[in-house]
Amino acid sequence: MAYLNENYLKLQAGYLFPEIGRRVREFCEQNPDAATDVIRCGIGDVTEPLPAAAIAAMHTAVEELAHRETFRGYGHEQGYDFIRSKIAQHDFRNRGIEIADDEIFLSDGSKCDCGHILDILGSQNTIAITDPVYPVYVDTNVMAGHTGIGQPNGRYSGIVYLPCTAQNNFVAEPPREHADLVYLCFPNNPTGAVASREELTRWVDYAHEHDALLLYDAAYEAYISDPAIPHSIFEIDGALECAIEFRSFSKTGGFTGVRCGFTVMPKVLTAQTKDGRSLPLHPLWHRRWSTKANSVSYPVQRGAEALYSEEGRAQVRTLIAHYMGNAAILGDAARDAGLVVYGGRNAPYIWVRTPGELTSWQMFDRMLNDLHVVITPGSGFGSCGEGYFRISTFNTRENAIEVARRLGTLR
Numbered sequence: 001m002a003y004l005n006e007n008y009l010k011l012q013a014g015y016l017f018p019e020i021g022r023r024v025r026e027f028c029e030q031n032p033d034a035a036t037d038v039i040r041c042g043i044g045d046v047t048e049p050l051p052a053a054a055i056a057a058m059h060t061a062v063e064e065l066a067h068r069e070t071f072r073g074y075g076h077e078q079g080y081d082f083i084r085s086k087i088a089q090h091d092f093r094n095r096g097i098e099i100a101d102d103e104i105f106l107s108d109g110s111k112c113d114c115g116h117i118l119d120i121l122g123s124q125n126t127i128a129i130t131d132p133v134y135p136v137y138v139d140t141n142v143m144a145g146h147t148g149i150g151q152p153n154g155r156y157s158g159i160v161y162l163p164c165t166a167q168n169n170f171v172a173e174p175p176r177e178h179a180d181l182v183y184l185c186f187p188n189n190p191t192g193a194v195a196s197r198e199e200l201t202r203w204v205d206y207a208h209e210h211d212a213l214l215l216y217d218a219a220y221e222a223y224i225s226d227p228a229i230p231h232s233i234f235e236i237d238g239a240l241e242c243a244i245e246f247r248s249f250s251k252t253g254g255f256t257g258v259r260c261g262f263t264v265m266p267k268v269l270t271a272q273t274k275d276g277r278s279l280p281l282h283p284l285w286h287r288r289w290s291t292k293a294n295s296v297s298y299p300v301q302r303g304a305e306a307l308y309s310e311e312g313r314a315q316v317r318t319l320i321a322h323y324m325g326n327a328a329i330l331g332d333a334a335r336d337a338g339l340v341v342y343g344g345r346n347a348p349y350i351w352v353r354t355p356g357e358l359t360s361w362q363m364f365d366r367m368l369n370d371l372h373v374v375i376t377p378g379s380g381f382g383s384c385g386e387g388y389f390r391i392s393t394f395n396t397r398e399n400a401i402e403v404a405r406r407l408g409t410l411r
């Protein structure tokens with residue numbers, strides 16, 4: 001008899017975005033005439049082609065694999081030196097942050113790493129998670145057995161929830177109680193909020209006071225335009241000793257289908273054993289990768305490297321400007337429709353309060369049925385997301401303009 005991991009049975013619903021997909025498919029089947037009219041602003045998937053620099057580099061890499069003289073087999077489990085050195089230099093050392101090349105670990109995306117990191121962290125940790133939040137942080141801890149059972153309000157016992165509301169500008173304050181692991185995401189998914197240097201400093205101070213570890217998701221840092229807003233947790237003094245940072249090329253280079261991201265694991269970072277020893281996490285994370293994976297394919301790493309070239313950086317800026325242009329169009333249209341709008345300034349997501357007494361899923365149904373527009377119900381991100389919905393600005397300009405027009409007809 002094979003026994004299953006019963007922690008999966010604690011999950012209270014299907015993963016948010018497949019559930020949205022199921023409901024949209026059902027609507028299209030029941031309303032075939034409207035199916036081609038549906039515009040998806042739900043899942044944060046990109047629409048624009050890959051930057052030309054990445055395409056050229058990937059073509060060259062594939063051609064190399066076609067010849068014995070230039071063929072490559074297994075690469076380094078952390079990623080090739082050529083890409084790790086570019087990341088460490090351009091994303092960190094150029095900003096005055098001393099990150100070594102070998103503190104960078106390439107992967108197939110930050111979403112995966114946010115789950116994989118639990119491989120090297122103990123089940124006895126007290127976990128603090130913001131609410132609303134990207135569902136991966138909660139669900140992977142449930143799957144790993146780090147929580148209790150689900151509650152009627154959708155929360156799980158064993159997690160310290162950190163409310164993010166309009167009153168605190170959707171930036172949680174450090175809790176009064178102790179936590180060992182804290183998940184932070186800025187620019188935030190789903191609210192589009194950003195954290196100031198002062199707010200992040202309070203979190204770093206909390207981590208040092210409580211010997212806590214900050215798991216910092218910076219997948220959308222390239223969308224920050226305000227020079228006062230930090231792009232990395234490591235811009236804060238003391239963060240190297242208490243934080244791990246996750247990054248992604250999905251929304252900067254359009255790599256959602258290509259798959260590439262990375263984790264920054266400082267060598268000075270430590271965690272405790274049950275017998276009180278303080279040991280570095282870097283060698284454990286390296287062992288995890290060398291045992292369970294062989295990094296990312298060579299052509300993909302060459303494509304990611306090309307994003308750091310002069311032309312690649314310019315093309316990335318063009319992509320970001322396109323999506324942030326959509327954010328301005330959609331945000332203005334939602335405000336003109338009388339809706340209360342947050343985000344969309346330094347992040348590619350718009351967070352909107354549902355009108356009247358509508359729940360998040362009721363608003364989802366209304367947008368789909370009346371406007372043929374797919375949004376993401378805020379309650380899917382946690383109980384504090386109830387009464388809100390998220391609009392993704394990852395779309396064509398034509399679709400953004402059309403959605404804006406439809407919002408103008410919202411009653």
